[in-house]
Amino acid sequence: MSLFTRPAETRDITASDVFGPAWQGLGRGGAMRQAATYAAIRYITDQWAQATVTVTETRGGQREIVDTPLILSKPSPTLSVWDSRVQMVAELKTRGNAFALVDDDRRYCQWIADEHVSIDESNPFAPKYRVAGTPVTLVSQGGNLLHVREQLRAGTVRGISPISAFAASFEWADLARQYGRRWFKQSSMPPAILQAKTAKVGGEVLAEVRDDFVRAAAEGKPVALPGEWDYRKITVTPEEAQFLQTIEASATEIAIIFGVPPEEVGGKAGSSRTYSNREMDQTLFRIKTLGGVSGRAEAAFSDVLPFGQELTYDLSRLERPGLLEYMRSITEQLKNGTLTLAEARRELGRRGIDATEIEQWQAWYATTKSESESDSTSRVEMPEGGTQ
Structure with missing residues (x-):
């Protein structure tokens, strides 16, 4: 059976298998509903996909540039090199793992879905990989499976994503959004109070006056009520409206988790921002975040290149000045x-x-x-x- 074809039957893997037990507390769409998460992942993938690849090898004691292998310049028979890079980075940032099948000739590299890969780690020193139920070995061991990881914990070969690592932060942000929706939709506090200045008024009269007031106000008409009534609007204190700041903070927090400038995902970068500050943010983003992606890709693809060759992802085009x-x-x-x-x-x-x-x-x-x-x-x- 070819490794590039999928059988009719696949092993069922739950969300907790993929994202860890903490995912259950968030719900299937709890964390990924965050717009800031999508913005961060899109920003990283689009920026890193612009990198140019340079492959070198040692000749006469010096590193010389050689032609880029097709597995790097045209890795997929169906996708562009841009799409292939986006797939890899998106899998890393959302799943924590990027799996690809490589043919024996090291010509093609096709990224596959995380749920089609299972890992038996009963023996931590010899983990066994399966793709759609078929045993496979890693490229580094002469096989056909390429495995790139985002973050790694001791005792396991399966990587974890920023979402899994900071699941508690995402849960806190999601609860803040839910509170905000309840506040406005269900009205946690009455927006105003109608108070009779006369003697005690019965419940039916109060309900009738209230309904008349609401009906007239909704239609934009002047409100005319019998007797003496006092209208007092209730304002929300900053403390009671803290969820608004909480939502903003959660977007900033997500930016920190993914290593992107906060303003790129709807967060707040702080006051007194100047052009030089933003330029420095972009430089740090390229060094810390995109540099990390490049390092992972360079280490992984070194296993598919001929011995002695090294590759470098050049991000200098992102730094082109005026x-x-x-x-x-x-x-x-x-x-x-x-x-x-x-x-x-x-x-x-x-x-x-x-x-x-x-x-x-x-x-x-x-x-x-x-x-x-x-x-x-x-x-x-x-x-x-x-x-x-």
Whole structure:
């Protein structure tokens, strides 16, 4: 039976099997109903999917770039490389595990659903994997199953997701939302009080007056009541409306759990925010969160590459500055030899130029300075070592 086909019968796995016992307290959709959770996962997957892959191997004692294997550039026969990356990261962040089947030739890598994989850990030193009931071995052991984990606890090979690790926090946030709905839908407190200034009034009269008042107010008409009545509106104190702040805090908390900027998921980043603060948040997000995803993927896919090859997920395209700063960076790399002219033009998506065009360009360059060149040469070195 092929590992890339699913049999008619599969083993039933409950939500608690996948997410752990804490999931039962939340209910099937309790935690995942949080909009902030979806926003965090989407933000991470879309950002990391933009990474470029570089594969190197040792040649003559130095690391040299080699062609990217098809299992990394076109891993699936049916999905794009973008979709394949999104699948992996989404599985990691929601399930804690990403499982993929790899063919014997190490050409394709197809991600599969978590519920189709079972692990027998009765012997913790030799766990046994099954895919849809079929025994399989890990790629690292010469088999066909690739297993990437989000977080790992001692004593088990199955990873856990941020949701499972912080289930109590999600439960608290969900209860806050439920309280907020009950507050407005069921009206935990009366919005106002009608009080008779005269002697004690019977219950039927009070009910009739109340209904007349509500009916007139709902229709937007002036309220006319017999006798002397005092109307007093009840306002909700900040303490009683704490659930509003609680909902906001839960979104911020979810952002912390997933390692994303709070404002990206509807949370609150704090006051006195400046552009430099937000830029630093994005830098830390790329280092801490996306760097963690890259590290997991690099460690896992090293088992499917030929011996001696290493891969790196480059996220520098997410850090590209403004156009002028970017061109200054290209100019500096041309000066110090980091880039050749041909490489710089390819970086800009432009064709190479022939010898005649190079000669014309050099003649133009000798008499014309670009914006970046003008700034970089504005300080002229003096013979004595000073500047002018």
